[in-house]
Amino acid sequence: MNPFKYLFIFLYLFLFLLPAISFSKEQNNLRFISYNTWGLPSPLLICPSRFEKISKEIGKFKADIISFQETFTKHANILSKIAEYPYRLYGPPKGGKKTKILHSGLLLLSKYPIIESDFKIYSKCGGFDCFANKGIMWAKINVPGIGDINVFNTHTNAGSSNKIKSSQLVEAADFIQAHLGGRSTIFMGDMNFAPGSELYNYVKYNMSFQDTVDLYLTDHPEYSHDPNVLYTYIIKHIYKRRLDYFWLQDIGPRAMHPTDYKVIFNNINGKRLSDHFGIMMDLQFH
Numbered sequence: 001m002n003p004f005k006y007l008f009i010f011l012y013l014f015l016f017l018l019p020a021i022s023f024s025k026e027q028n029n030l031r032f033i034s035y036n037t038w039g040l041p042s043p044l045l046i047c048p049s050r051f052e053k054i055s056k057e058i059g060k061f062k063a064d065i066i067s068f069q070e071t072f073t074k075h076a077n078i079l080s081k082i083a084e085y086p087y088r089l090y091g092p093p094k095g096g097k098k099t100k101i102l103h104s105g106l107l108l109l110s111k112y113p114i115i116e117s118d119f120k121i122y123s124k125c126g127g128f129d130c131f132a133n134k135g136i137m138w139a140k141i142n143v144p145g146i147g148d149i150n151v152f153n154t155h156t157n158a159g160s161s162n163k164i165k166s167s168q169l170v171e172a173a174d175f176i177q178a179h180l181g182g183r184s185t186i187f188m189g190d191m192n193f194a195p196g197s198e199l200y201n202y203v204k205y206n207m208s209f210q211d212t213v214d215l216y217l218t219d220h221p222e223y224s225h226d227p228n229v230l231y232t233y234i235i236k237h238i239y240k241r242r243l244d245y246f247w248l249q250d251i252g253p254r255a256m257h258p259t260d261y262k263v264i265f266n267n268i269n270g271k272r273l274s275d276h277f278g279i280m281m282d283l284q285f286h
Helices: 003-026 050-061 074-081 127-131 162-179 198-206 212-219
Strands: 029-039 065-071 087-090 107-110 114-121 135-143 147-155 185-190 233-235 239-241 244-249 256-264 278-285
Touching (some): 029 074, 029 256, 065 074, 065 147, 065 185, 087 135, 107 135, 135 162, 162 185, 162 198, 198 244, 212 256, 244 256
Parallel strands (some): 147 185
Antiparallel strands (some): 029 278, 065 107, 135 147, 256 278
């Protein structure tokens, strides 16, 4: 065979087929981050400069989709301008009632196109949360090689009133059900309840979601007592809770399963950047 033909075949494989194979392999996996940024409005805001630090540090994790909560302050606007995420979506805006002087605090960033979206404002609230239009947001995201997926982001009411949070979860359940469309579904955010609680069980059993941590620890029982898995909210090493979640509903054409999960932003140069830690999940589609 003519040596130039060998050269042509090699170049064809290198330039066209191999990149396509590599690209397809990458698209079998997605990385998600959820993070409550503690972005309270002035004069409650602490250390505004940390939002620039968050915007720089979060890029190091190379996530595909990021959900933020508590982005009330204008200093959090920098998070919507991270260059690697050309697609962004905000939750419910402020307004509607005179007391609703703040928006929902929800922000979603994606490397892939958001082709449809919606949001719902929760009808009940309590305490200082009534100044914000807390709710739930939905994005249908088109991921090359995987297809369309559902991503929901929420932040339920803080405080001890389970009655209010229960009402919000019932509304979230109806909202999610209306937007499922037979697609793989990820429901994430700051839920403000602990594992094993009545509210937790409502999401798990009534809403038919799987807790990512349960799935991950089934595969990796050696991390069952690892604080980098178990806790997302710690006060002086006494009060320890997991309040932030990735919930999965595996109803799409391709099965999905978490291959990695960890708590992040729990120590950036010895400093915390929020009152919550972030959570990160690697999700594989089969």
